[in-house]
Amino acid sequence: MIDSQFERKASDVLHGLIFDFLLVTDGRTTDLLEMLLNDKIIVHVIRQEQIGEEDANLMGESSGGPYYIRESVLIGEKSRFVVSHNIALVYSKHVPPALFEKIAHRQEGIGKAISSLGMRTFRKVVDSGFMNEAETVDFFQRPIKIHFPNLQNKVPYKRYFIYFGRKPGIQMLEYFHPSIIGHRLQQGMTEEQSNKEE
Template sequence: MIDSQFERKASDLLQELLLDLLLVTDGRTTDLLEILLNEKVTVQVIRQQQIAEDTNLIGEFSGGPYYIRESVLIGEKSGFVVSHNIALVYSKHVPPALFKNIAHRKQGIGKAISSLGVRSFRKVVDSGFVNEEEAVDLFRQPVNIRFTNLHNKVPYKRYFMYFGRKPGIQLLEYYHPSLIEHRLQQEIKKK
């Protein structure tokens, strides 16, 4: 009994540490997700559309047209949905080749940046954990997160991607809270 209690506590601690790392990194999140999942991920675009200029998008965010993109990242082999992502693209502040790649919906934004060799930096502005029913998009509207079997609060991170002096993309990413548990179960099944 003590061993199983210790193992559960160790597993919970490991999961907490890895999710915390995911929330604070300002590097390529997709790379970290692939490492944690131990497989490549593919993007499935749920919706992508041009939106009207919003009066809330002033100052450094002004200069539409604006595009909203909602997608999920899914493990290629397992089909496990690891993240639900909402991006607001400020098209005037994104390199043209990258914008074209995003518009074709074939890759995740991070993969597109990497494959094109575009220089960027990220600034994390918010992160934490929310209950599923508290999940909202970038306009504070409720969002239906595409995760199954949710039993825990959902980790999220909101950040800006810069390709110059002004942000080009604002991202809000929700991560499946059972990502680490899923990976551990996959490893146990192999043995």
Template sequence: MVDSQFERKASDVLQRILLDLLLVTDGRTTDLLELIMNEKVRVEVIRQEQITEDANIMGEFSGGPYYVRESVLIGEKSGFVVSHNIALIYSTHVPPALFENIAHRQQGIGKVMSSLGIRSLRDVADSGFIIGEDAIDLFKKPIKIRFPDLHHPIPYKRYFMYFGRKPGIQMLEYYHPDLLAHRLQQEFKQE
């Protein structure tokens, strides 16, 4: 009984460490998610549209056009939903090649940037844990996170991506709180 209690506590500690890393990293989060999952992830765009409302939620400038993109990252082999993401894209502050690829909706933003060799400065503005019912988008409107059977608080991170002096993309990422448990289950199935 002591061993199983120790193993459960160790699993909880490892889960917390990995989630903490996701919340503070200012690098490509997709790389870390693929490492945790031990598989590639693919993007599924839920919605992507130009918005006409004043999207001056970055606080320092206005003008557009603005685009909002909501997507999920899904494990290619497992089908596990890894993250639920909302991006607000300020098209005039994003490199044209990146914007063109985002408009085609085929890849995640991080993967496009990597394939094009585009670098950015990332500034984490907020992170933490919420319960599913409290999830909001970048406009502070409630959203339904696409994680089934949630039993734990959801880790999230909101950050800005700079390609120059002004932010070009604001990202809000919600991560599945059971990433480590899922990975461990996959490992045990292979044994």
């Protein structure tokens, strides 16, 4: 009994440490998620469209448009586990044209596109924490349906800006699957068990 209590406590501490790091890092989140999942991550774009002037005004932005919104999920290539649900607001005038073109083609995640082009960026985290599924919203405070099945815990999230110069080019809102660490631990135990049986 003591062992299982200790293991549960150790798991909770590990879970907390990893999410603390994930929510404050200003590095490429996709790299960390791939390491956590032990799987290559692919992007599935749910929607990508230009936003109207009314929504741009809600963001407090009146120049620098057109603006595009992109909603996507990141999924483990082999496991098919959905690790994050992301919303990006792209300020087209402040994004290098080569990157904007890659984003428009919807083939890869924004972080991977930035890396593949060798671009220097600065990221500034402005908000992070945990919220109930019912509280999840987009940039315009409209409710969104998070694409995580069987949610039982609060959803970790992070909002940050990506700068390519003096003004931010992209604002990101990322919701992370709260069970990613449990999924990885289960995957590790399954692999260990199958290795014992061989």
